[in-house]
Amino acid sequence: MTSARSAYIHVPFCGHRCGYCNFTLISGRDDLIPAFLEALERELAAILQQPQKMDTIFLGGGTPTHLPLPELERLLQMIATWLPLDDSGEYSSEANPLHCTPQHMRLLADFGLNRISLGGQSFDDSKLKLLERDHTGVQLERALAQATDYFSNISLDLIFAAPNETLNNWQADVSRARASPIQHLSTYGLTIERGSAFFGRTLKDELLELASDLQLSMYEHAIDALREAGWDHYEVSNFARADHRCRHNEAYWLGQPWWAFGPGAASFEHLSADRFVRRVNHRSTTTYIRKSRSGQSLVAEADELSKEDYIRERFVFGLRRLAGVDLQELDAIWNGPVRVLFEPYLEAYLRQGWLDQIGSIVRLTRSGLVISDSLWPDLLSVPSR
Numbered sequence: 001m002t003s004a005r006s007a008y009i010h011v012p013f014c015g016h017r018c019g020y021c022n023f024t025l026i027s028g029r030d031d032l033i034p035a036f037l038e039a040l041e042r043e044l045a046a047i048l049q050q051p052q053k054m055d056t057i058f059l060g061g062g063t064p065t066h067l068p069l070p071e072l073e074r075l076l077q078m079i080a081t082w083l084p085l086d087d088s089g090e091y092s093s094e095a096n097p098l099h100c101t102p103q104h105m106r107l108l109a110d111f112g113l114n115r116i117s118l119g120g121q122s123f124d125d126s127k128l129k130l131l132e133r134d135h136t137g138v139q140l141e142r143a144l145a146q147a148t149d150y151f152s153n154i155s156l157d158l159i160f161a162a163p164n165e166t167l168n169n170w171q172a173d174v175s176r177a178r179a180s181p182i183q184h185l186s187t188y189g190l191t192i193e194r195g196s197a198f199f200g201r202t203l204k205d206e207l208l209e210l211a212s213d214l215q216l217s218m219y220e221h222a223i224d225a226l227r228e229a230g231w232d233h234y235e236v237s238n239f240a241r242a243d244h245r246c247r248h249n250e251a252y253w254l255g256q257p258w259w260a261f262g263p264g265a266a267s268f269e270h271l272s273a274d275r276f277v278r279r280v281n282h283r284s285t286t287t288y289i290r291k292s293r294s295g296q297s298l299v300a301e302a303d304e305l306s307k308e309d310y311i312r313e314r315f316v317f318g319l320r321r322l323a324g325v326d327l328q329e330l331d332a333i334w335n336g337p338v339r340v341l342f343e344p345y346l347e348a349y350l351r352q353g354w355l356d357q358i359g360s361i362v363r364l365t366r367s368g369l370v371i372s373d374s375l376w377p378d379l380l381s382v383p384s385r
Contacts, residue, residue, distance in 0.1 A: 010262030024264030324363025
């Protein structure tokens, strides 16, 4: 078994659920925080048995910084005990802009966090209101400025293609992000998914999704504007200044194993050279707590992957990286030419100009980049035999 050197901890609490959100979180139940922390500590002890040194740690949610300071400190102490960070490691936490207070930032930094990721989504007040965010553009700018007192590695999330958004609106968001003191930017097109409040409003025609050509123009503007400013567009949705890629996410895209703890958290283990398993915890926070207290398994789903499944996922997730995938590396894992696994689609995509190949490296082209989500299903599919 290959030992994991990355860990994700899911903190499911938020002040409220934004209209576009269908993530695993709970709001209005801060009374459950102590019980959650107890369950999390039991899970860490049961899974790890002893402290495991990590290269990357990521606190996500939910909103980890929603925890009151004493409970946040308890969480950080727990992680320091069970998941000590390597001296050169990356330790990230998501944060709400309203939580970028000196008290919160100092506590995170004191426990060794060296990267903060703000879910800002926009600098535009009208767009923030539509997205049901709880901060203003000015508050986001202030939070970014405050974070620089404690962190030299700051990431920001922005959403584009919100209902009624114009290209000029989005260009202004990108411009303000470029001018801000961040080193990493993630840009996501708004998707209205089942389980979110926006989904019901869309069915009633209260919200209308933007035309696909406008969404494409927004995405391409971000690519061009950030590349022009010297940013590294290193993954479909992610941009970084030099030497500031998210190392934790790179572990996912490169098919490395990782631990995951908390409600809805999904881990990925390498059981052997030929067997892999993905485990997903129960998504309900109350179920997670209840099963922990009764000594039952916290795992809701466990799927074993064959070597072929693993190769297919590694190829597709690797293609999300602009550097592409080295087929020779996959050949070595497969003990043979992997190209045959992806035909006839790979050849067709190369011929269409959506992928290109230089030596053994296959990567997305600009035209493939903008339609990449439509390419993955065929490359992941296992043909019937």
